[in-house]
Ligand SMILES: Nc1ncnc2c1ncn2[C@@H]1O[C@H](COP(=O)(O)OP(=O)(O)O)[C@@H](O)[C@H]1O
């Protein structure tokens with residue numbers, strides 16, 4: 001039995017950790033984040049499983065696609081073995097998960113490149129389009145939603161609701177084609193719908209991957225203008241369609257808020273309508289709009305795939321379209337996983353915003 | 365009292381409200397009464413008799429579905445019913461102001477209460493931001509909020525109902541309206557708090573000479589605070605009298621009934637007839 005000071009120290013350290021842990025655990029914010037993180041991991045595991053098995057039962061055989069139209073049975077079988085498709089699905093899944101744990105999405109079967117590299121290369125294009133489209137969506141739906149609520153029951157409200165209904169029912173594909181037809185073929189205001197820059201224009205040195213910003217950073221106004229020129233029509237197309245549900249949500253949230261007691265107080269003390277609508281009502285209405293912004297995200301993603309396809313926009317939407325076409329399953333799974341991660345992060349950010357906006361949540 | 369011009373005169377005011385199915389029903393029918401400068405006028409009646417609608421009509425804040433059908437609301441030589449939206453904003457706050465029941469819901473939940481008072485100060489007293497906030501703190505102190513520096517930084521949900529109503533009263537002080545309407549300002553508050561709030565309203569009324577229309581169903585409060593009182597039933601004014609007259613000789617059977625029901629607690633020996 002040796003009672004050196006050392007043993008005392010080793011005795012202490014786990015309990016030190018334990019008490020540290022206890023302090024952390026008693027912090028409600030930490031507990032909350034921990035729970036959210038746990039849920040996020042669970043959700044991701046679910047998405048990975050569902051994405052894998054759903055894509056596996058898609059019609060078509062990836063090996064046939066790779067082997068080409070003239071291939072014989074033997075060749076197809078060889079490819080199946082090469083791609084691991086001859087193994088039982090569960091084994092394939094286990095293999096997939098093991099690679100995934102190492103950040104490997106698997107090989108993109110069309111190009112034989114790692115799927116994660118291809119996806120990563122295409123993210124900036126989608127992000128740039130998405131940001132501009134979302135900005136336009138807000139620019140359209142905020143004023144429209146507010147106007148419709150303030151002038152509820154009048155012709156203004158009626159026209160705006162008609163727009164929202166139209167936007168919700170119009171086929172995005174069709175709208176994109178009409179846009180190209182009018183703005184490119186007929187009026188020649190827009191460039192041809194072929195990717196992000198005029199063919200032959202050099203890409204700006206990559207910093208953010210967003211051409212508009214990178215070209216400005218490089219002091220290249222001409223390329224920036226070219227990038228914007230290519231951006232506005234697809235972004236506008238997407239924004240028009242996404243604005244429909246957004247306008248409806250803002251309108252109903254504003255209507256609900258304008259009916260609240262505190263709005264009546266604001267009016268009873270003579271605050272101008274501008275303040276009441278833009279400061280009091282809008283800020284309150286923003287909270288329910290935020291909670292439902294998952295719906296908007298869904299619209300943006302789905303719409304994005306179509307718009308990127310029609311405008312030959314080299315983003316992840318176009319990528320997944322091509323991947324589906326070619327039975328390139330790892331690429332499709334990678335895309336689904338990417339969307340799921342973005343969605344989960346987005347929801348976390350929304351929750352944080354939520355508590356920033358609402359003191360009743362913040363202080364609890 | 366009859367010698368002076370009334371500050372506000374309702375003349376034959378009728379209002380109807382349209383429900384979801386498009387059916388309209390009258391909620392005010394030929395309402396007439398006057399309020400004279402510096403007096404405290406009571407408006408009593410059972411729940412649903414149209415007291416709040418009368419107040420909202422005066423403020424030009426009737427719900428969207430409620431529409432004045434006929435009559436006039438004379439104030440300052442103008443018929444309020446004919447004011448444009450723009451003209452209303454010169455009247456609300458500075459001339460007419462109103463506090464409501466359920467004070468916590470009547471404050472913006474996303475704004476610190478000090479800010480809410482300060483912006484009303486700024487609106488009506490053309491002060492700079494800093495000075496307006498200082499003034500708001502003064503007002504909060506005046507309405508009996510202890511430690512107003514700290515309380516000013518609170519959000520409405522952190523205040524009790526009584527405190528919230530004090531904040532609203534501070535807002536009214538910032539407005540300094542010629543006519544203040546208080547619609548059941550203590551409903552839902554503790555009895556002791558109720559007494560305090562009424563005390564505060566009375567003090568302020570005396571100090572600033574604000575004309576007050578006090579809506580309540582508490583006849584005890586009426587007898588203590590008001591000089592005259594209008595009795596309302598089913599959207600009609602049944603009787604207008606001074607408080608003395610009303611309690612001595614209630615004219616209308618409904619008033620007698622109201623006294624019996626509302627004072628039952630105070631006078632348990634009263635026969636119910
Ligand atoms: N939003 C509304 N829609 C339909 N009827 C209403 C509405 N608000 C009030 N009323 C009706 O108007 C009448 C008067 O209500 P109110 O002035 O609030 O009564 P009081 O304030 O005296 O309790 C009541 O009969 C009530 O049913």
Ligand SMILES: [Mg+2]
Pocket residue numbers: 412415416417547548
């Ligand atoms: Mg009422």
